[in-house]
Every structure is written in structure tokens, then in C-alpha cells.
Amino acid sequence: MSNNYILAMFDDEEDLVRAAKQIVSHEVLIHDIYTPFPVHGLDDLLLIKRSRLPYITFLAGLFGLLMAIAFQVWSSASAWPIIVGGKPHNSFPAFMPVTFELMVLFAALVTVGMFFFRAKLFPGKQVDLIDPRVTDNKFMMVINKCSAVTKKEEFIQELLTQNGASEITEREI
Helix, strand or coil: CCCEEEEEEECCHHHHHHHHHHHHHCCCCEEEEECCCCCCCHHHHCCCCCCCHHHHHHHHHHHHHHHHHHHHHHHHHHHCCCCCCCCCCCCHHHHHHHHHHHHHHHHHHHHHHHHHHHCCCCCCCCCCCCCHHHHCCCEEEEEECCCCCCCCHHHHHHHHHHCCEEEEEEEEC
16 A cells, blocks of 8 residues: 655755754654764654663673683583682683673674664665655655644644755655
8 A cells, every 4th residue: 555755855964953843843754864974863753662672682692791701611620620720610701701702792793683674675675765865865764644634734834844845745655
């Protein structure tokens, strides 16, 4: 099912943020905003929730830490107990470098994997861009026309123009 959208192109991120604040203040929902780099403050305007990825990173790091300590204790104290330099079999200070490295490795690999999974990024995926300029130097705000019905379309277009929109088009996506 396709919908009609109002597409507003901006040349500057400050104009985009100002226009987004104006649009949201008039109770019009913004479908999405496309930018070539992250713009501070848009998450709140688009009502995007905080990511749960840091919790997954913490759990993966904790798992790596526990696996590293368990393996080192098992290998040096249980499976092959060899006295080296008069140290005890389970010398935890000697385990710390490997433990830290495995904790970071598990956290990094699981975080990247979960990010790709959650963002649905996989090899060979075809990208369907609304406008190829949004990956270069332009900023685009996409407003669903259905949410703009309560306000007059001309009013929204005038508001976008006043706030620095360089190009306003309507498209069915």
C-alpha cells in the first residue's frame, strides 16, 4: 500500500531542525528525516526511543569476561596444573589481560552483529533512496499527507518555505 508524502529538501541542518520543530509544534507528524550525517535533536522530534544495544553490549562483554576466566581457571588449575615461577595455579592477576581482551572482543563482535541484524543490513541489499542527494549534502523531511490533512497543505508548504526548504515536492511512496 502506497501513501502520498510531502518531501521537503533543505540545504542546512539548522533550517531542517527549525522547520521540524515548527511542524511538530503544529501537531503534524513527521514520517522520517534523511540526513547525510547525524543531527543532534532529531531523535526527540521523531519520537525515537533509545536503543537497547548498550544492554546487549554489556551482556556480551559480561559473557566474554566469564568465558575467559572460566577457560583460564579450567586450563591452568584443573586440566594442566603446571607450577610456573612459584605462582599458584589460579593466578587471577595473570588472567586479567586475556580476560579484558576477550571481554572487548565479545562485546564488539556481538554489538556489530546485532546492529546489522536490527538495521536489516546484509550483503547484497538494494537501497531504495528517496533522493540520492540525501547521502551527499542535502537534508530531507518526509511528511505523510494523511497526518497533514488536519492542517491545510498550503499552510504546511508555506511553513516549510519560511524555514528554509529549498525544494518541496509531493510523491507517492
